[in-house]
Amino acid sequence: MAKNAQRAALATAVLIGAAALAAAAWQFASPGQDLAFNLGLYADRGEMLLHGVRSRAVTWTMPLVSLLWAARQHLDIDPSLPARLAGLLSALAAFGLGARGGGPARGALFALAVSAAALARTDSDTEQEIYSLALLLFLGLELARQRTRTLLPAALAGGAAGITLLIRTPLFLFPLLSAVYAWSKEQTARRWLLGSAVFLLFAYSPLLPWARLNHSLTGKIIFLEEERPVSNLITGALGLTFTIEGDARALAGLSRDENAFRWAARTVAENPGRYAGAVARRAWHVFLMSPWLFLLAGLGLLLARSPETRFLALFCAYFVFMHCLLSIEERYFYPLRYVLALLGAAGAWELLKRAGLALAGGNKDFFTRPLFAGAAALAAAALVVIWRYPAVARPPLIALTRELGERPGEAWLLKRRGEALFALGLTGYGTQDLRRACAAGREPGACWLYDALTGRPAEPPQLFERYGLLLVKLVRELELGDRAAARETFRAAMTIWLKERNLVRGGGRDKAELARLIETNKTFWDSDLSGALLYFSPEARRRVLGVMRTMPEFSAGIGRLETAAAAAQGLDYDMALAILQETLKGPAGPAGATVGLGPQAAALTLALETARDNGTLADMLLGCGPSMTEVGEFYVAPAAAAGNPARTGCFTPAMRWLVRRDAASASALAAGSEKFPGFLVTAAAALRAGGKAGEADLLAGAAQRAAGKQGKGLKELALLYQDMGRYTESLAIARGLLAAAPADPELNNSIGVLLLFLKRDAEAEPFFVKAAGAPAAPVSAQLNLAALYARRGDREGAIRYYALAAANPSLPAPQRAAVLAAAAGRF
Known part of the structure; x- marks a missing residue:
């Protein structure tokens, strides 16, 4: 009977392992459409960090994904590979987490659960996939810390938490919560304090170089992103459930410099009931995003009541609560699906155990620490770049010119320097850099821009920056006088702006804000179209603005556009x-x-x-x-x-x-x-x-x-x-130079002059003689020697060198006459 149970458990383990391998392979081989369409912006920020280009844009998001995506561009890696690889490694991290609680069979079940949760989606998100991997590594290491209570696991778990914060910041307060949670299980206060101190030190110390970088750019101590959460913060305070695409500051009536956090606190305080209702709606919508996973996770928590599942449930509650304080978006909760799947897998393992189908094994985790070591190496490299940045960062044109001196063929540097030169009105140099960027490859946008600015613009390629290229096409068509084509391009660009730059992702009361969002959003004129004007010379800009004044399509925003265009030419x-x-x-x-x-x-x-x-x-x-x-x-x-x-x-x-x-x-x-x-x-x-x-x-x-x-x-x-008047020091330097060039007439003459200043006339004579007798002798040496002989009373020597000076072809005619007159007056 026991043998049959053992065989059944082994067969179940083999089946689970095969299914886990198949699911992981399927996930790796078939990536969905990447929702992180703005990864080009991440890459730009990473390049700015790598090349020391001073820009506040680098503070808008945490740096690790930006640097990784810039490195991907340099290495010419398939854009889908990072997300697929992160998904595969997440399955390994889940295997390690599960194996520690029941052996390889349980680990395979956890890996299967994570891969199945990923396959249930039809889309992908590179940033969230990388973040999910970092979260799973942290959860595995933190559970190990809570089991062992020693300092090395505390340092590893803290380091893993720090890595998550370099990617995204929702976990900012969770290390503190986790340390307090561990207090109830600790036997002595001293041991808990020491372990928690090490854990928190490693969790938050990676933010110190980032705060230093932010201070160098903003003058403020900022441990997280400067601007990224502002849109969700504003819409969250206004009571919207989902995020928007648009100008949230304008929607709230805030200027670019006003503090959005203070505004949000005042707004919530004025109507706390509306805000509490919005938080509840967001939590409900999070449940609706993955209802079956939530139900399975709840069942798993009931079946497997262990420190592991309670901690994972605490993490899920924290994760949902922190996100729901602001407006939400479905992709923010992709990592949550993995943790919910782990809770469901824990419950499934308990059912297998009760059915006698759970194969017992060693609780060895072969993957988590090696995976953490790789992640830590990447994070350490990123922190080196971040720490170096404040010392090497220079304004864009200076930094890009410096870097091109070392990497003259790098396409990103050429394109960005071209854009900086365009902004300064140096269109000739900017066009040259675009041409070189196109020739260097990897910058199809630069090729289109060069062709458009030097000829008739074609339809822009389907790139992330297509909207911006359409606006350049619009300005170029107006410059060429093709008003009909310009009208078509204007309509195409305005359609994209209305649909993609004024987007409310929710329905119901969220949708009611769409009209006000469009009404208050002036970015089409203030930044988008005015930015396209910078690709043209100041004279061309003035001509194009003059044409726009005569076209009804531009009547609504021509005043704002002219103001923005003038401000964009500010001097630095x-x-x-x-x-x-x-x-x-x-x-x-x-x-x-x-x-x-x-x-x-x-x-x-x-x-x-x-x-x-x-x-x-x-x-x-x-x-x-x-x-x-x-x-x-x-x-x-x-x-x-x-x-x-x-x-x-x-x-x-x-x-x-x-x-x-x-x-x-x-x-x-x-x-x-x-x-x-x-x-x-x-x-x-x-x-x-x-x-x-x-x-x-x-x-x-x-x-x-x-x-x-x-x-x-x-x-x-x-x-x-x-x-x-520091003749001795001058003489010492001149003698050193003369040792390397003994026949140099200028140096000999200079030494002679210095010796005269030092009242050492006798020592000066041989130097003057050597200088005055050299081929192409300097006339000053001949005059100096003639004056020296004249002071001595050596009439013949003085006359001879005055005559040589007068005959020196380097002496201008008026001065030649003056020399002869001076000689005649003396002798």
Whole structure:
């Protein structure tokens, strides 16, 4: 009899295992339609983090999925693979969780339950699949922590909770709840306190680098996302059940800067009954999303009354409650289905045990810790990027130009820099970057944009950004004068905006808000269409706006559009960089800087003052130039530029401002400039010319240290010391340079001059002789030697070198006459 029961249990275990394998394979091989259609936005934020592009957009969502999706793009991985792989690994995590309570057969039943719950859906969501895997790993490790009460499981469970928070934030308060829940099972307060402290430390410490990054961008301490929950928060406070697509701030009458959390608290306090009713409706709709799973989970909880099932039920209750505080969306509860399925599987195992069909086995979990190790490695790599970001982040154009210096063929960098250049009105450079991005591949949107901006626009491809491309097509058609085509494109874009950008997912009282949502939503004009205008030159924008004023289709929003278009051309120090780069790209380089930049001179000065006021002047100057010496010459060298109209045209205001009004910033700039001794010398000379002798001395010292390290800028430094009257230091540098080039006539002449300043005339003579006798001798050396001989009374020597100087072809004719006259007057 016992043998028959054993055979039946073994057959059941084999059947469950085969079914689990088949379900997992089926799930991996047949992905549904991915609902996370905005993964391109995640990838953009990840690229910004990787490349140090300063933008508040990176704070809108937690960083791990963004970085993973950016890495997927770099590795050219099939877009469906991350979701399919996460689903497969979730089955393994469920196997490990189940095996610890009853052996491999129970683990296979848990894995089957998770795969079946996934297969019951016809769609997919990459973010939620990754989040589900992280949650299952956390639940498995937390249950292990509650069983063993030792420090290593506490650290592992805490680390798993921290990983979930780097993906999505609903679990933010659950580690605290879980620690309190464990109190009832702990024997001693000291042991509980120590284990909980380790658990909570590892759970929340991953948020510290993220908070530091948020503070660097916003000036505020933000441990979670900055903007992502705002729409659901607003609609939740208004009493809507489901989420919307649209401008929730406008729906609530909030500006972009008003605090949505304070507004929501006031709104709920004004009508708590409405809010409580909305929370109850949301909970009911969550049940309706998976009624059979909830019923099976409840049955499982009744059948399998264990610490494991009670904890999983606590998690489900917390998960539903936290989400229902805000408006909801079905995909938010995909991870919940897996946990409900686990509760149902626990009940099914109890039934098998009572029927004698549960095969006993070792309670070994072979998967959870290895899976956690892989997840922890990815999270650690993400945290390195996050920690590095505040130190390396620069404004978009500066960062993208820097990164393209190292990765000149990367399509994302080229496309984003092109967009930044378009926004600055530098359409020629922007178009070039789009062309290069298209040639680099992986950016079909860049190819369409380039073709549309340089010819007649075709129908945009079916990409996530199709709506934005349609708006560019609309503007291009208006620029080309094709009003009929523009009207068709306008209707197509407006249809998408009305259906996809003004969407209320619920019915009933939610649906009643749709008309008000459309009425208050002005993003079509304020951001979408005004953003499309930025792809065109300022002159083309003005022409297109003029055409729009004559067309009735645009009458409703032309005023807002003109205001938004003007605001989009606001000045920051990206503009200063763009002006500098545009000037240096001229055929004559820095010396040929034109005076024809017109109003950009005022823009440059304003950008510099803005950078000074927000404390980023040093970052701008250090991070922006193709050549640091050239940057120094343009920005901080009025003495070098005096009387030179080619250089003083549009840069004089900036140079005057920096030297006369902000010498402290120039000194601060020097602190990070040791790679550029030539710049330090130029800045020191400028400060000295501006009467800032103390700052000039500091910069000269920094220049000497930098020159010694870099082996550059020594000649300029010697001349600076000579001008400052520091002849001994100048002489030491010049002698060092002469050792490397003994025949250099300029160096020999400079040493001779320095020795004269030091009253060592006899030592100066051989250096002057060597310089004056060299091929293409500098006329200054011949004149110096003639003056030295004249002071000695050596008439023949003086006359000979005056004659050589007068005959030197480098001496201009007027000065030649003056030399001859001076010689005749002396002799």
